[in-house]
Amino acid sequence: xxxxxxxxxxxxSVGKTSLVRRFVAxxxxxxYHTTIGVKIDKKIVKTDGGEVTLVLWDIHGEDVYQKMRxxxxxxxxxxxxxxxxxxRQTLDDALALNERVVQEFGKLxxxxxxxxxDLTDQWEIDSSQMSKLAxxxxxxxxxxxxxxxxxxxxxxxxxxxxxxx
Amino acid sequence: xxxxxQRRAPMALAxxxxxxxxxxxxxxxxxxxAPETEGLAAVEERLDNLEKRTxxxxxxxxxxxxxxRATGDQALSDxxxxxxxxxxxxxxxxxxxxxxxxxxxxxxxAIRKSITETLRGMLESFNEALDNSFSARGLKWxxxxxxxxxxxxxxxxxxxxxxxxxxxxxxxxxxGLVLNHLVAPTVAAQAQDPDLVAxxxxxxxxxxxxxxxxxxxxxxxxxxxxxxQVWVEESPNAILAAVVRxxxxxxxxxxxxxxxxxxxxxxxxxxxxxxxDAGPFRAADExxxxxxxxxxxxxxxxxxxxxxxxxxxxxxxALLLGWVLYVSYASWQWSRFLADLHKQPGIVVVxxxxxxxxxxxxxxxxxxxxxxxxxxxxxxxxxEKADLQLAPYYSLDDAMVTKRAEKILHPPSTVRLSTKGGxxxxxxxxxxxxxxxxxxxxxxxxGVTGLDESHLVNSNLQQLFTLKSSLESVILLFPLGRAExxxxxxxxxxxxxxxxxxxxSQADTFHQSVNVALVGHSDTTGIEGTNLxxxxxxxxxxRRLLLRNGIRRETLRPTGVGTTxxxxxxxxxxxxxxxxxxxxxxxxxxxxxxxANAAAAAASTSTNAPPATPPGN
Ligand SMILES: Nc1nc2c(ncn2[C@@H]2O[C@H](COP(=O)(O)OP(=O)(O)OP(=O)(O)O)[C@@H](O)[C@H]2O)c(=O)[nH]1
Ligand SMILES: [Mg+2]
Numbered sequence: 080x081x082x083x084x085x086x087x088x089x090x091x092s093v094g095k096t097s098l099v100r101r102f103v104a105x106x107x108x109x110x111y112h113t114t115i116g117v118k119i120d121k122k123i124v125k126t127d128g129g130e131v132t133l134v135l136w137d138i139h140g141e142d143v144y145q146k147m148r149x150x151x152x153x154x155x156x157x158x159x160x161x162x163x164x165x166x167r168q169t170l171d172d173a174l175a176l177n178e179r180v181v182q183e184f185g186k187l188x189x190x191x192x193x194x195x196x197d198l199t200d201q202w203e204i205d206s207s208q209m210s211k212l213a214x215x216x217x218x219x220x221x222x223x224x225x226x227x228x229x230x231x232x233x234x235x236x237x238x239x240x241x242x243x244x
Numbered sequence: 245x246x247x248x249x250q251r252r253a254p255m256a257l258a259x260x261x262x263x264x265x266x267x268x269x270x271x272x273x274x275x276x277x278a279p280e281t282e283g284l285a286a287v288e289e290r291l292d293n294l295e296k297r298t299x300x301x302x303x304x305x306x307x308x309x310x311x312x313r314a315t316g317d318q319a320l321s322d323x324x325x326x327x328x329x330x331x332x333x334x335x336x337x338x339x340x341x342x343x344x345x346x347x348x349x350x351x352x353x354a355i356r357k358s359i360t361e362t363l364r365g366m367l368e369s370f371n372e373a374l375d376n377s378f379s380a381r382g383l384k385w386x387x388x389x390x391x392x393x394x395x396x397x398x399x400x401x402x403x404x405x406x407x408x409x410x411x412x413x414x415x416x417x418x419x420g421l422v423l424n425h426l427v428a429p430t431v432a433a434q435a436q437d438p439d440l441v442a443x444x445x446x447x448x449x450x451x452x453x454x455x456x457x458x459x460x461x462x463x464x465x466x467x468x469x470x471x472x473q474v475w476v477e478e479s480p481n482a483i484l485a486a487v488v489r490x491x492x493x494x495x496x497x498x499x500x501x502x503x504x505x506x507x508x509x510x511x512x513x514x515x516x517x518x519x520x521d522a523g524p525f526r527a528a529d530e531x532x533x534x535x536x537x538x539x540x541x542x543x544x545x546x547x548x549x550x551x552x553x554x555x556x557x558x559x560x561x562a563l564l565l566g567w568v569l570y571v572s573y574a575s576w577q578w579s580r581f582l583a584d585l586h587k588q589p590g591i592v593v594v595x596x597x598x599x600x601x602x603x604x605x606x607x608x609x610x611x612x613x614x615x616x617x618x619x620x621x622x623x624x625x626x627x628e629k630a631d632l633q634l635a636p637y638y639s640l641d642d643a644m645v646t647k648r649a650e651k652i653l654h655p656p657s658t659v660r661l662s663t664k665g666g667x668x669x670x671x672x673x674x675x676x677x678x679x680x681x682x683x684x685x686x687x688x689x690x691g692v693t694g695l696d697e698s699h700l701v702n703s704n705l706q707q708l709f710t711l712k713s714s715l716e717s718v719i720l721l722f723p724l725g726r727a728e729x730x731x732x733x734x735x736x737x738x739x740x741x742x743x744x745x746x747x748x749s750q751a752d753t754f755h756q757s758v759n760v761a762l763v764g765h766s767d768t769t770g771i772e773g774t775n776l777x778x779x780x781x782x783x784x785x786x787r788r789l790l791l792r793n794g795i796r797r798e799t800l801r802p803t804g805v806g807t808t809x810x811x812x813x814x815x816x817x818x819x820x821x822x823x824x825x826x827x828x829x830x831x832x833x834x835x836x837x838x839x840a841n842a843a844a845a846a847a848s849t850s851t852n853a854p855p856a857t858p859p860g861n
Contacts, residue, residue, distance in 0.1 A: 117447040148454050154418035
């Protein structure tokens with residue numbers, strides 16, 4: 080069976096671990112346990128090209144204390160860039176991070192997730208922002224690890240894209 | 245000087261001539277040297293043109309070096325060395341990977357070889373040391389360690405090396421994805437998801453490299469997780485990890501290395517072009533399975549002296565078995581003894597503890613209970629080894645109460661005492677005096693709540709009744725019509741007298757007085773009136789005889805019943821004879837009571853009764 084290494088990238092507390100847990104185990108936990116280093120999980124998905132084992136590298140988010148280690152990304156077939164829709168800053172950080180990744184590894188299949196979409200009243204990303212992203216070539220997806228909205232679809236799309244590689 | 249002058253002379257001459265023949269000379273010269281000149285120009289041109297010169301050298305350089313080398317001259321190496329060194333240094337500085345990757349297939353084995361050599365040397369010195377100290381094997385490893393100067397732990401390890409490789413992972417180095425994974429059959433059930441383990445392992449490797457800023461070629465060689473070790477080896481494109489339980493020897497790493505190098509070589513393009521399909525790496529199964537072994541490392545001397553070892557082991561095993569048997573037998577004996585002790589009346593065991601082969605017991609003991617030390621001896625155990633702390637107490641156990649009663653009451657051998665629920669039961673027969681004592685003291689005995697004498701016979705009373713009935717069975721015979729005894733009846737009188745005395749003394753113990761009615765009988769021959777008188781006379785006659793022998797007067801009460809109470813019917817002479825007799829009737833009355841006095845009075849009255857005149861039969 081084909082295996083693909085997929086990385087979860089984005090600032091701290093945007094919901095990377097939650098998205099993995101939702102996708103792999105359909106669980107959601109309100110409590111926040113920050114990831115230290117890397118946590119690896121896997122899930123087998125069906126794509127047009129057959130079954131693929133996604134090996135998910137959930138990497139700790141960047142904050143003032145810890146920069147992300149680029150070495151963790153070596154050999155990945157694609158990545159999910161995650162931002163927290165209730166904190167605009169995390170979107171800017173995600174785009175900046177993406178720059179660094181592209182510089183180091185070239186263009187790879189990736190998707191931009193605007194997470195915590197269930198918290199609509201605190202949503203900080205407006206339509207103008209969305210169109211700006213679209214112009215930059217990003218097809219951003221709103222997701223919620225809490226309700227599961229958009230999560231599985233995002234992973235499947237990425238798996239599909241990564242399989243070509 | 246002279247020579248120079250001579251040479252110059254023709255030159256000067258020629259110059260002079262040349263002005264004339266300049267053209268001709270030039271022509272001639274041209275004719276003669278033109279080809280050489282052109283050749284020279286070509287050579288010059290070749291020498292001046294760098295590109296051409298390079299090209300020329302390139303054609304011969306290999307041969308030239310080869311030729312020079314063949315001379316065995318050092319100069320060439322000397323000349324090249326600095327440059328080559330510089331080149332290598334520069335190459336490494338720029339990108340260590342290039343050289344490392346290139347050298348990997350060469351260096352791996354080379355390094356291994358040298359390590360193997362070193363290890364073998366070390367092992368040999370070990371083996372020698374172990375062989376020499378066989379006699380003290382096991383016991384003197386420490387001495388060995390001192391002598392060989394090697395750490396003690398190392399010596400011990402040499403003796404008991406045992407390990408099991410439980411899992412082997414082949415991991416793609418760049419992606420951390422599993423290429424192949426084998427699990428030992430015995431641990432297959434509890435193996436973790438290899439994808440996750442592989443990912444974590446490669447993440448850890450990257451973390452270590454990042455954190456310690458080490459070079460790519462330096463990475464974690466092993467991880468310890470509880471009693472598991474993960475041994476890690478890396479090649480340019482792959483990571484080989486083995487999960488080991490126990491202590492694998494250093495040569496296991498060598499085995500890993502060999503397998504990994506083999507895989508790196510064999511799968512080099514598959515590794516380089518890996519896109520997530522692990523299929524091709526199934527082919528590495530055989531190579532990897534070589535690593536999945538349980539290996540026992542035998543101590544080197546086992547080969548040499550297996551017999552001695554076997555015997556030693558046998559003796560040790562026998563001793564151990566013997567000891568175990570002995571200890572368990574001893575503890576079985578103790579537990580049997582304790583079970584007995586628990587059952588003993590008058591002993592209460594509160595706590596017990598065995599320390600090795602000795603026993604400690606705490607509890608209570610009635611002073612009359614069995615001697616616990618004696619019980620220890622009876623059980624075949626050493627009383628010295630039993631520490632019995634038993635405080636005294638009064639047991640209410642029936643058996644103990646009985647014992648206590650026996651101690652206090654001293655029952656005669658004819659009495660059996662027992663206790664039922666606190667009630668003391670006396671059975672058998674005993675003299676009046678003991679019975680009185682029993683009744684008085686029983687309530688004072690601890691644990692006795694009542695007394696049952698219903699099965700106790702008073703032996704004095706019994707004797708009294710025996711005497712009574714024996715006396716009453718006596719028949720004193722008289723001749724026909726007379727009041728004197730038949731001549732052979734004197735002996736009987738003496739006997740009656742002794743019985744009477746005995747009866748009297750027995751009755752005294754009960755404070756009873758004895759009344760003996762002397763009943764005179766006659767047969768039916770003759771007139772009834774005469775017979776009555778005759779019977780009275782016969783009774784009187786016996787009283788006289790007895791009084792003469794000192795029997796108290798008030799005791800005896802003669803009466804005549806004539807023919808009214810015949811002893812037999814008179815069909816025969818024998819029957820008639822028996823009816824000519826005196827018999828006895830014994831009764832008792834409390835001493836000093838009215839009845840006794842009345843009886844005594846009655847006795848004296850009949851004494852005074854006038855003898856019947858008419859002779860009867
Ligand atoms: N309401 C809501 N909360 C979310 C969602 N996703 C994550 N959270 C919460 O956000 C917090 C952080 O989530 P994590 O998944 O731990 O974030 P992370 O990106 O893994 O963080 P680091 O490991 O520190 O980088 C947790 O308290 C989650 O419960 C979501 O979709 N909706
Ligand atoms: Mg996390």
